[in-house]
Amino acid sequence: MKFPTVAGFKGINNRLDPTQMGLQWQLQADNSLCDDAGFLVRRPGATAVLANSADLYGTPEGRLWIVTTDGRLQEVGADGVAHERASGFYGAPFAWTTLGYATFALSETAAWAIYPDRVTAWGIPALSAPTIRLAAGSFAPGTYLAACSLVAPDGRLGGCSGVASMALNGQGVTITSAPVAGYTTRLYLSEPDGATLYSAGLLPPSGSVTLAALPTLGARLTTQNRYPPPLGGRIAAQGNRICVAIWEPEHDRSVLYWSQPDAPHWFALDTDYQLVAGQVMLLASVGLTLLIGTDRAIYIDSPGAPRQTIAAFGALPDTLARIGPDKIAFWSERGLCVFPPLELPTDAALVPDNRRVTTGAMLDHAGSSYYVTVQRGPSQPRNRPPYLPLPITVQEANA
Numbered sequence: 438m439k440f441p442t443v444a445g446f447k448g449i450n451n452r453l454d455p456t457q458m459g460l461q462w463q464l465q466a467d468n469s470l471c472d473d474a475g476f477l478v479r480r481p482g483a484t485a486v487l488a489n490s491a492d493l494y495g496t497p498e499g500r501l502w503i504v505t506t507d508g509r510l511q512e513v514g515a516d517g518v519a520h521e522r523a524s525g526f527y528g529a530p531f532a533w534t535t536l537g538y539a540t541f542a543l544s545e546t547a548a549w550a551i552y553p554d555r556v557t558a559w560g561i562p563a564l565s566a567p568t569i570r571l572a573a574g575s576f577a578p579g580t581y582l583a584a585c586s587l588v589a590p591d592g593r594l595g596g597c598s599g600v601a602s603m604a605l606n607g608q609g610v611t612i613t614s615a616p617v618a619g620y621t622t623r624l625y626l627s628e629p630d631g632a633t634l635y636s637a638g639l640l641p642p643s644g645s646v647t648l649a650a651l652p653t654l655g656a657r658l659t660t661q662n663r664y665p666p667p668l669g670g671r672i673a674a675q676g677n678r679i680c681v682a683i684w685e686p687e688h689d690r691s692v693l694y695w696s697q698p699d700a701p702h703w704f705a706l707d708t709d710y711q712l713v714a715g716q717v718m719l720l721a722s723v724g725l726t727l728l729i730g731t732d733r734a735i736y737i738d739s740p741g742a743p744r745q746t747i748a749a750f751g752a753l754p755d756t757l758a759r760i761g762p763d764k765i766a767f768w769s770e771r772g773l774c775v776f777p778p779l780e781l782p783t784d785a786a787l788v789p790d791n792r793r794v795t796t797g798a799m800l801d802h803a804g805s806s807y808y809v810t811v812q813r814g815p816s817q818p819r820n821r822p823p824y825l826p827l828p829i830t831v832q833e834a835n836a
Contacts, residue, residue, distance in 0.1 A: 491529035496540060497759065502551070504529045504542075510549075510556060523556035536674040536701055543681065545669040550702070560665020560702050561587050564622070566599030567614040574609015574649030579629025581605060581651075583612055585640070586660055587620040593702055594623070596663025600634070609649040616644040625658040626651065634658040663703040667694060673720035675727045676740065682717035682729070691717040691731065693738075711744065718754040721765050723777055730767065735779070747779050753817075756797030756810055768797050768810045791817040 470480045487493070492504040501513040510526040511519040528547025533540065540551040541559055548559035564585045582602050587595035603610065614622050622644060625634035628651070635654035640646050666672075670683040679696045681704070693711045697703040719730035729736040729744075730752025738744050748769070756768035766775050770791065772783035783789075793814035800807045 492531055494531070494533040494540070494542070496535050497762070498535075500540075502533075502540065502542075504531070510551070522551070526556065532670065532672045534672045534674050534679065536677070536679055539701070541672060541679060541701065543666060543668065543670060543672050548666050548668060555591060557589065557591060560704075561589055561593060561595030561620070562617060563596040563598040563662075563664045564614060564617075565597075566601040567612050567624075569601050569603045570611045570613075571603075571605075572609040572611045572647050572649070574647075575607055576605040576609060576648075576651055577629050578606045579604070581610070581629065582627035582631070582634055583610075584625045584634050584658060584661070585612075585614040585622050586625070586658070587617055588623050588639070589620060594660055595620070595665075596660040596703060597625075597658070598662060598664070600661070609647065611645060611647045612640075613645040614640060616640075616642060626654065628654070660703065662705060662707055663697065663700075664706045665702065666696070666704055667706065671717055671720045673722050673727060675722045675738070676725050680720060680727060682713075682720055684716045686716075690714055693717070693729070711738075713744075715751070719752040719757055719767055721757050721767070723763060723765060726777070728765070728776055730769070735769070735774075748774075753791060753795045753797075753810075756795050758797050758799045758808060760799065760806070766797070766799070766808050768795060773808055773810075793817050 470478055487503065489506045490503050491506045494502045496502070499515070503511040503513060503519065504526055505511065508525050508527040509521055510523040512522050513519045526549060528542075528544040528549070531542035531544045531547075531549075533542050535541070538553055542549045542551070543559070550557055550559040564587060567583055567585045569583055580602055581604075582600050584597040584600045586597045589595070612624060614624075616622060622640040624637045624640055624646065626637040627634050635658065636656045637648075637652050637654060666679070666681050667683050670681045672679060672681050674680075675695070677699050679701045681694045681696075682691050683694065684691045691713050693713060694704050694706055695709050697705065697709075713729060713731060713736065715731035715733045717729060717731050719728070721728045721730075725740055727738040729738060732751040734746055734750070735748035735752055736744050736746050750770040752774070753768045753770070758766045760766055760775070764775065764777070766773060768774070768789075768791075769781075770789070771781055772787050772789045774781055792812035793816075795810060795812045797808065797810040800809045
């Protein structure tokens with residue numbers, strides 16, 4: 438009687454835990470082990486999943502963005518197939534966040550906005566004051582104001598950081614603003630001796646226009662002192678705004694800037710900001726509450742309420758993980774933290790030996806959820822505030 442020859446092992450019923458079988462049937466089972474019960478299980482260890490990837494981000498809705506080393510942005514769908522969304526997506530690694538249906542990526546050198554129908558630069562440069570020269574014309578006597586802002590191809594308006602003025606008495610004007618590649622330039626003018634500027638049309642591609650009289654004015658300028666997001670920070674959405682945290686090492690502080698409501702590409706850098714001591718390591722939003730974790734303390738910021746300190750120890754960077762829509766987990770100087778409310782599940786049993794380079798994620802396995810942190814590099818000592826001794830005063834006793 439002849440028996441068939443088994444040339445390779447392809448799995449049984451496409452399962453990781455097949456029916457128990459003897460070792461005489463196991464000719465080849467790559468990345469598999471036979472456990473003590475005689476079952477074939479997946480071998481623990483690293484498995485290569487993606488090649489040539491420089492950064493990746495999973496959105497709360499389940500989308501996966503992958504940035505390749507050659508600057509291509511890919512979206513991986515539920516079927517596991519990658520679809521290229523953009524090229525020239527340089528600047529990785531990024532800090533990521535989502536606001537509504539849009540995803541935002543920020544690095545030291547670039548800022549990107551990913552919408553369902555397009556991938557574009559997140560911010561729009563703010564233009565300084567244009568140059569005004571006298572020309573032949575018949576403007577009514579008075580002092581006129583002029584400003585310019587950029588218009589992106591998708592219709593978003595940029596801000597202006599300067600306004601020019603000139604007194605006219607029956608002359609015309611030539612207004613010049615250097616063109617910016619990829620954008621058109623909108624001109625704004627005021628009425629004679631007016632303080633408000635209104636749209637006066639688009640500048641030609643040359644960036645210069647001569648006006649003999651005041652043209653018909655349109656919508657009011659509302660983007661004065663509105664800037665693109667500052668580069669090189671950590672980001673998080675809070676309600677209908679985005680917060681960017683920028684560390685200023687020379688002052689040992691971080692500055693938190695907020696975008697305008699429903700306008701994530703406009704930042705009032707001169708007025709809408711907060712200062713916090715130390716370097717921000719973690720930004721995360723839970724509902725309308727923003728969690729701010731620095732290298733020495735943890736705060737919460739809620740609309741209409743002052744910033745509140747909830748912990749006197751620091752958070753570790755890149756360790757944020759979400760436990761459903763209303764709860765987050767992260768690693769700190771005292772181990773695992775869960776918020777809200779702030780809880781320390783490992784504090785009673787663990788004194789962590791934290792390292793310089795950290796990351797964290799949630800792992801779902803065998804019906805349970807685990808928080809996993811991976812750290813490497815030298816030990817990270819706890820960043821304690823400097824000790825300031827109480828002042829000593831000398832008082833002379835009365836004779």
